[in-house]
Structures are given as C-alpha cells and as structure tokens.
Amino acid sequence: MPIANDNIAIVGAGQSGLTAAHAALEQGLRPMLLEASDRAAGSWPRYYDSLALFSPARYSSLPGMAFGGDPERYPRRDEVVAYLERYAAALVERGAELRAGARVEAVLPAGEPGASGFLVRLADGQELTAPAVIAASGSFGRPHRPALPGLxxxxxxVLHVAGYRCPASLPGEHVVVVGAGNSAVQVAYELAAERRVTLASREPIRFVAQRPLGRDLHFWFRLAGFDRLPLARAEAPPGSPVLDDGRYRRALREGRYTRRAMFTRLEGDHAVWPDGERERVDAVLLATGYRPNLPYLTDLGALDDGGHPRQRRGLSVTHPGLGYLGLEWQRTPSSNALRGVGADAAYVVGMLARHLRGAPQRAGERS
Structure with a gap:
C-alpha cells in the first residue's frame, strides 16, 4: 500500500480513535481505524457490568452525533457500547475504513532514516504504510499493579478491576479493595451488598456531590469552563475525587463497607494493618488505575523508560506525524473522557493535517 498524503492510520477504535476518525474526515483526510478486537467500541464491552457514566448523556456525546434519550440520565456500559457502534457505522458510511481484528504489533519508520511516514505491522504479518499515525489505544490493556508488600x-x-465483571468474579466473605477513586468505591459498594468489604487506601476518600444545587457537576464545569482549562492552569490533582449522589458516602457512614489506611503488608491469607492488627482476607481487588498501553511504539523510540509517550499536548516530540489521543490529562481535565476527547481530536488531527500539507507542526501551538 503506497503512502498517500491524505491517509492517516488510527490505532484503536474506541472513543478516542472514533473521534480521531471524525476529525480526520472533517479535515478531508482518509482515516483507517485499526482495532484489535472484533468490534468498534474500545474497552467498553469489557468494563464491569454495573458501570455507568459519571456525566449525563447531554455532556457525553462525541462530535457529530447526539447520545439520544433522556439527556439527564447517566448511560450504562451497554448503552455506551451501542452508541459507539452506531458512531463507527456512521463514520464508515462517510468514508472511514474500519479494520476489526487488526492488532498492531509495531509502528516503525517507513523507509530510510530521516524519511517521513510510518510502517504499521499487524500481528497477522500484514504491513501498511501511512504518513501519519494516531495512537488511540487507551490504557485498559495495561492495568497498574502496584508493588504492595506481600501481594x-x-x-x-488478586484481581485488578480490569478483570472484574460482577460480585461473582470474587470468592470469599472478606474482600479488600485497594484504591480510593470512582471505580474502587463503586465496586466496594456493589460487593458490600453480599460481602464484608474493606476499602484500603493511602489517602481518605474525597467525595464530591454529583448534583450540587440540583444540577449535575458537569453543568457547573461547563459554566465555569473548567473542562476546557489548559493544563498550565489546571494541574492534575493528587487523587481522583469520587462523584457521589449520596449513596456511597451514606453507605460508608452506616458501615456497609469500611475504609482503612493501606495495609502494611499481606502475609499468607492475612492483611497486617498499620495498627498491627492481623485480619483474614479472602480476596484482593486492585482498583489502582492504568498506564498508557503503547507497546507497539517501543521500537520506534517514541516512549520513555516507563512506557509513557514523549508528547506535548498530544503531539509526539520525537516523531513528526505521530499523535496521541485518550491520555489522562493530555490537554485538559477531560482529555480521556467522552465529554472531552472531541476537542483534543480536533486539535491533534488539525496539527497532523498541517504536517501532511507541509506546514510546520509545533507541539506547543494552541488552537
């Protein structure tokens, strides 16, 4: 497949990749989506069964297609999957190419050193070339497992929340959930209906009212412009707040689940707590987040020693023509969310389009 100046390869067909394809079509480019799974919905089909969005439908639409239904509801996992599949079908009708079951194994320079463009090698041995690539594969495939003593x-x-589906995923009577973010609290609350649950975290849980003054928090974010703040003015907080409609804080107060400071170590089937108490534990669930899942860029030299992309505002600082989408706090507080990825996609794809047309690409340029 020869290099075409208007072609752009997008790795991943979840919310970030689909939004990138939409932005590419708007720029007159020909996007090719490479999705490792058999459907265009990213990681959403593999999230736990009870997951619901933290933002109402009215704020959760991708560019060009409304979510539909009651705008004040909080769509559940399967609704999001169906929405993303409709969105992908509409993109294909407009000319985007979608290849399901196309796992990207490596992205390499195309041609001699210094030449522009990329070679994209798939797991089945196929090789494609494109002058621009967007890494939009998210982080679900790389769950973070911290080095906790005795783990x-x-x-x-020991199960990471990436592998959790429902309470039946875990055996035993006493489960320790490690973490203090939304997923940790949601799963702890769900498990507590039939188990004894201890939430272990280094910091106390920070609850934030989901609907202050009767309006969803994202209404106030939009009004204040918080979701659009550049990172220079809105640095990432030390811990994620838990959006709560009242039930999670109330359940903690009533003792349906408990929160303790992080155990000092695990010994056999026991946890040792900071006060010296030893307590039997049947299972441990890690709700400890994710890291960018970009192994296919390792040989390109685009990542640092920790596997994080060398990028600024979603543009590679090592390889012109390479962009990223879906990174946490990439440009704004909502960069890796349905409600915020559209703005990032418009910026990143716009800058890559300039690169393809011969204009200078400057990672720090604002738009």
Missing part, C-alpha cells in the same frame, strides 16, 4: 505471595485471588 505476590498472597494465597487468595
């Missing part, structure tokens, strides 16, 4: 020798099951 590797704990005799019970």
């Amino acid at each position: 590797d020798t704990f005799t019970g099951p």
